[in-house]
Amino acid sequence: MFAIKAEVRDPRVSTFTFEAQKTMYGGKSIAAGDVIFIFASENEGGAGLVACGIVTAASPAAKPADVTRWTPRVSITVRRTGLASRPLGRQELKRFADWKDGRPETELNFKLYRQATNKIIGISSQAGAFLRSYF
Numbered sequence: 001m002f003a004i005k006a007e008v009r010d011p012r013v014s015t016f017t018f019e020a021q022k023t024m025y026g027g028k029s030i031a032a033g034d035v036i037f038i039f040a041s042e043n044e045g046g047a048g049l050v051a052c053g054i055v056t057a058a059s060p061a062a063k064p065a066d067v068t069r070w071t072p073r074v075s076i077t078v079r080r081t082g083l084a085s086r087p088l089g090r091q092e093l094k095r096f097a098d099w100k101d102g103r104p105e106t107e108l109n110f111k112l113y114r115q116a117t118n119k120i121i122g123i124s125s126q127a128g129a130f131l132r133s134y135f
Contacts, residue, residue, distance in 0.1 A: 001035045001128035002027060002055075003108070004076075006118045008040035011050035016078040018120075020061040025111050026122030028072040030058050036078055037131045039089065041118050048089020052135055053078040074120060082135040104130035 006018050016038065023030070030036070034055045040046025061073035093109040104127040111121045123131075 001037070001123050001125065002030050002120055003037040003039060003112065003123050003127075003131070004118075004120045005039040005041050005112050007044040008038060008046055008050055011038070011040060011080075011083060014080055015056075016051075016053065016080065017076075018078070019075045020073040021076065022071045022117055022119045023074055024071070024115075024117075024119045024121055027120035028060070028074060029122065030055060030074055030076060030120055032057055034058075035128065036076075036120075037123075037128075038078065038080075039112060042090050043116055043118070046089075048087060048092070049084045049131065049134055051080050051084060052082045052131070053080045076120070084134045086134055088131075088134055 032055050036053055036055055038051040039048050040050045055076050056079050057077040059075050061075055063070045090113050093105055096105040096109045099110055107127045
């Protein structure tokens with residue numbers, strides 16, 4: 001399972017397209033058929049977890065020839081399958097900061113919010129089960 005933190009203008013659309021998104025924590029292995037949880041980036045005026053869906057297409061972005069340092073990027077298309085029923089974002093997750101406690105909330109806080117960057121991340125099955133409880 002995966003999560004993405006990115007600019008989301010309208011969480012109610014039936015299909016999302018995210019172009020050349022940075023990947024971290026295994027995010028570059030995302031593929032069609034994967035479950036993904038969509039976080040509207042607070043850096044862009046969003047409110048955290050807004051939707052979930054199924055990846056319908058994924059393709060790696062080519063590394064520019066003139067760049068020496070490059071974070072792998074992937075473009076994905078997602079079919080929305082649900083809308084979040086309650087809030088979950090930076091504010092709700094920031095108290096989970098004991099990086100070694102094994103909690104799914106801590107994993108999400110660490111991977112999504114320790115760095116402000118928008119990104120696609122791989123998540124554990126425990127974090128996925130936790131996120132499913134928001135739908």
